[in-house]
Amino acid sequence: MRRTTIALLAALEASIAVLVGLGIALVPSMLLWAVHFGLAAPVDAFFRGAVDVWLLGHGVDLVVQLDAQTAAAVGMPGADEPFTIGVALLGFAVLTFAFGMRIGRRATASGTPVVGAVSAVVTTAALATTFALSAAAPAAQPVIWQASVLPAVVMGAGVLAGVMVAIGRSGWATDAATTVVRSQQDALPAVAVAGLRTAIRVGVGSALGVIAVAAVLVTARIAIDHPTIIGLYQALGAGIDGGLAITLLELALLPNVIIWAAAWMLGPGFALGAGTVVSPSVTLLGPVPGLPLLGGLPAEGAPLGVLWLGLPVLLGFGGAVLVARSKPERANEPWWATLAVGLGSGVVAGIVLGVLAAASAGAAGPGRLAEVGPDALLVAGAAAASVAAGAVAGAFAARARGSHRLADAVPDDAPWWGDVRRAEGQGPGRDAAEPRPAEGTDDSDETVELDGFGRGGRR
Structure with a gap:
């Protein structure tokens, strides 16, 4: 399969991963907009909220500035000042990681894991940055550089895990990058x-x-x-x-x-x-x-x-x-x-x-x-x-x-030919009924010498 095709397929799967995660966050937001607010509230606010939740799920910090009325209702010290929400809702990161593993396995099976990995990571970074810029608002502002990096890191970790799993099951891929890695490993x-x-x-x-x-x-x-x-x-x-x-x-x-x-x-x-x-x-x-x-x-x-x-x-x-x-x-x-x-x-x-x-x-x-x-x-x-x-x-x-x-x-009193047969991978030795060769004789390719006490030795 051509590298261009692999890159396009990886970009498509990465886009699906981002949209699926964003859709999971968007569904409850739209239900709240339709049922609780009766379609009267601005819909763009709920879309921005879904994007913020998805970005938060990948470790992107969200800087929040509450208005005076909301801060008073919260009733916590510091609520009237800008504060950061940084607890990642890791369920979204797990979903992206799983998609990345799938991309890594498929790219490795095609023999071009590096092309698939780069395409998936770049696509994820571009989409996350675009959504972060569209979700910026005075009330909640995602950190843009984190949005450009962290979702792509999660996707890249998943792709790497998928590549390693595929290599462990079927061996190394054939592209130039994995060949260099394999050669460096063999040198150790x-x-x-x-x-x-x-x-x-x-x-x-x-x-x-x-x-x-x-x-x-x-x-x-x-x-x-x-x-x-x-x-x-x-x-x-x-x-x-x-x-x-x-x-x-x-x-x-x-x-x-x-x-x-x-x-x-x-x-x-x-x-x-x-x-x-x-x-x-x-x-x-x-x-x-x-x-x-x-x-x-x-x-x-x-x-x-x-x-x-x-x-x-x-x-x-x-x-x-x-x-x-x-x-x-x-x-x-x-x-x-x-x-x-x-x-x-x-x-x-x-x-x-x-x-x-x-x-x-x-x-x-x-x-x-x-x-x-x-x-x-x-x-x-x-x-x-x-x-x-x-x-x-x-x-x-x-x-x-x-x-x-x-x-x-290998017991100490085992016949000498048992050591040879075991070393050669030919089983535990001769059958018990097979007679031991007389001293000074040779039934193998080895040379047997007798010392002064009549004991045989091998060279």
Whole structure:
């Protein structure tokens, strides 16, 4: 397939990704305009609001300036001054990332991943910039340079992930850029490449394991506290159209909540305003945003919350053992290489979870709501330390087990030809019924000599 065709297809899919995400934000806005305001309010304001929500979902900060009447109704310190909303509604970013993965896989299958990636990223940046410029208003102003960069970064990350998945399944692509990358990789020492791959597998796997357990925990909390959540919906009195808009907003915020739960399990926890903390050991809350989903927050520290701190350690240990079992030949590598793999796994897990924590945090409003979400550095440090401890223990445990297996595979009293057959990959040796050759004779290509005591040796 020609490169021009690949570029056009990637641009088309990137455009669809942007329009689908914008449409999800636009539907509840149009319902509010039609049902709640009776088509009387200016429709362009609702379009700008949908664009702001979509941009906010990709990490673009929104500078808000409320009028005097609205600021008085909010009743929070600093509401009458310009303030920033920066909590990314990561549901939109997840959607863009998923489209990017699809583009990356398709471009790699065609043999031109770089062309597809560049086309998708440039298209996303151009559309996001255009929408940001069209949504600018005195009441809410998106940061233009962030709108030009951050959605494209999310799309590029998805394309890169799709390319890596496709390469892992079917091998390297054939274009010039991937050929250069492959040649540079082949120039590195084999031990370093293998160790880096193992560290990435264990680290990313452990981080995703923490996120998966956090998702299960959030689901359980919603199921347990659903009466409180329903009561908050009823207390808001938003109606059907307003309730639908709030529900879609909560669905967009759900990835953030899952990451916050992961930060809770790692120990640092998260904040819902300045001076607040929600962690396994303690929960200190003040007034929180009026989202029904937050009705599932724990009222106090979990009685056995410290037990959750062992989860990333177990995930690191299990990941290192599973990866080592798939590569038993690495039991003979130097001890420092095993240690480096374990520590590198912790670093990778810390980077992944730290980046996710940083993406999920930000300002949710004026005053004390300027601090919402986990501390990225604390989350990264806790994840790196716990996963590294488990991965180092698991790597050395698998190493010891592999060494014992290699030793047991060749017993000390085994016939000499068993070593040769095993080394040549011809099975465990001769059958037990096959007679051993007499000393001084040779039934193979090797030369056998007799020493002064009549014992045979091979050269």
